[in-house]
Amino acid sequence: MALREGLEVHCVVLKNGFCVNLYVGTSLVDMYVKFGFLGSARKVFDEMSVRSLVSWTAVIVGYARCGDMSEARKLFDVLPDRDIAASNVMIDGYVKMGCMDLARDLFDKMKDKNVISWTSMVHGYCEDGDVVAARFMFDCMLVKNVLSWNAMIRGYCENRRPHNALKLFWEMRGSLDVEMNKVTVVSVLPAVADLSSLDLGVWIHGFVQRNRLDEDVQVCNALVDMYAKYGEIGKAKLLFEEMNEKDTSSGVNGCAKEALEVFAAMLQEGFKPNEITMTSVLSACNHCGLVEEGRRCFKEMERFGIVPQIEHYGCMIDLLGRVGYLDEAENLIFCVVALSVASSV
Numbered sequence: 001m002a003l004r005e006g007l008e009v010h011c012v013v014l015k016n017g018f019c020v021n022l023y024v025g026t027s028l029v030d031m032y033v034k035f036g037f038l039g040s041a042r043k044v045f046d047e048m049s050v051r052s053l054v055s056w057t058a059v060i061v062g063y064a065r066c067g068d069m070s071e072a073r074k075l076f077d078v079l080p081d082r083d084i085a086a087s088n089v090m091i092d093g094y095v096k097m098g099c100m101d102l103a104r105d106l107f108d109k110m111k112d113k114n115v116i117s118w119t120s121m122v123h124g125y126c127e128d129g130d131v132v133a134a135r136f137m138f139d140c141m142l143v144k145n146v147l148s149w150n151a152m153i154r155g156y157c158e159n160r161r162p163h164n165a166l167k168l169f170w171e172m173r174g175s176l177d178v179e180m181n182k183v184t185v186v187s188v189l190p191a192v193a194d195l196s197s198l199d200l201g202v203w204i205h206g207f208v209q210r211n212r213l214d215e216d217v218q219v220c221n222a223l224v225d226m227y228a229k230y231g232e233i234g235k236a237k238l239l240f241e242e243m244n245e246k247d248t249s250s251g252v253n254g255c256a257k258e259a260l261e262v263f264a265a266m267l268q269e270g271f272k273p274n275e276i277t278m279t280s281v282l283s284a285c286n287h288c289g290l291v292e293e294g295r296r297c298f299k300e301m302e303r304f305g306i307v308p309q310i311e312h313y314g315c316m317i318d319l320l321g322r323v324g325y326l327d328e329a330e331n332l333i334f335c336v337v338a339l340s341v342a343s344s345v
Contacts, residue, residue, distance in 0.1 A: 006031050006035065013028065019047070019048075022050050022055070025044060025045075025048040025051075025055065026048075026051075026052060026058060028041075028044045029041050029044050029048075029055055029059055030058045032044065032062075033061055033062035033065070036066070038063065038066060038068075041058070041059055041062050045058075053079075053080075053081060053085075053086070056075065056080075057083075059075060060072050060075050060076055060086060060090070063075070063093075064089050064090065064092065064096075065093075067093075067096075067097060069094060069099070069102075072093055076090050084113065084114050084116075087107075087110050088114075088117055088120060090106055091103050091106055091107055091120045091121065091124075092120050094106065094124075095121075095124035095127070100128050103120070103124055104121070107121055115141065115144065115145050118138075118141045118148065119148045121134075122134045122137045122138050122148060122151045122152055122155065123155070125137065126151065126152070126154070126158065127155075127158075129159055131155055131159050131161060134151075134155050135152065138152045144178065145178060146178050146179065146180070146184065147183075149168070149178060150181075150183045150187050152168055153165050153172070154183075156168065156191065157191045157194075162190070162191035162194040163191075165187075165188060165190075166191050166192070166195065166197065169184075172184070180207070181213075182208075182216050185204060185208060185219050185222060186219055186222045188204070189201070189204065189222040189223065189226045190225075190226075193225065198230055198232075201226050201227070201230070204223075208223065217243065220239060220240075220243045223239055224239050224240050228259070237262060240262055259284035260285075260293060263277070263281050273304055273306070275306055275311075278297065278312060279312060282298060282312055282319075286315045286316075286318050286319040289319070289322060290319075291320070291323055291325070294315070298316050308335075313335060314336075316329075316332055317329045317332050317333060320332070
């Protein structure tokens, strides 16, 4: 429902006196929260003569979503008869803010927990870089679903623990209670690529095709990246060309000449590169010593509206240093220092 229609409905509610109805009031709170109008949601909530647990949770969700955990906590603390759903909202909010101490304190105080509670903590610790605490939470779970397994596998990959990620992936495959999905594929493929487990990568690709997951752009991106890291540029390029939908991270890795061909194809199709795309392109040029191509791509970043970051400078400095352009590399080093000083102010 569009905002305009929602406002019209609210006017009808006020005109006909339906605002005293608990379900109508709760629906209005939920509507304004989803539109991001916390002030209007709170006004409707405050004017409700009778509130349900759903009403309280809806407005708490609104504050948590916009990052105002202080106001969310104030409401949560006076919430009568708290349930798991409200507690999970608070934990999720703390996790997204990186406040794991507060999340853990609330988690420990919960009388009842469900798979969402545990998975939020696993995800939070992984995001915080504490995979030991995340795995402890994961192992304590009496019931796990695909989200739980995916969170832990992705956490290992993001924290550079590919061996642990693959070991857990095989444990997941041995479980009769859970079936891998597209998120599992995207989560585990970085570990497959890092460890050069080509046979497993090919098996996963087959699983993707059998289950028609190759229509998902993120899955295809992960497969393209995996094949490129193996050096299977032909397969990566073919997969990229067969994608029904592409985004700016699709298909720019591996052998420089092939990578630049894919990059050129992306530009011809009207895709605007982002910072990650340009890092991949410059890295490819660096690996194969293509100085002129690297210079050209680096200069074109301005045309694409991309401000070079330390990663981009690093690729160019390494490329120029390898071929003996030390003065030019040194000038870029000064730029990196200036960038670091500016970002720390």
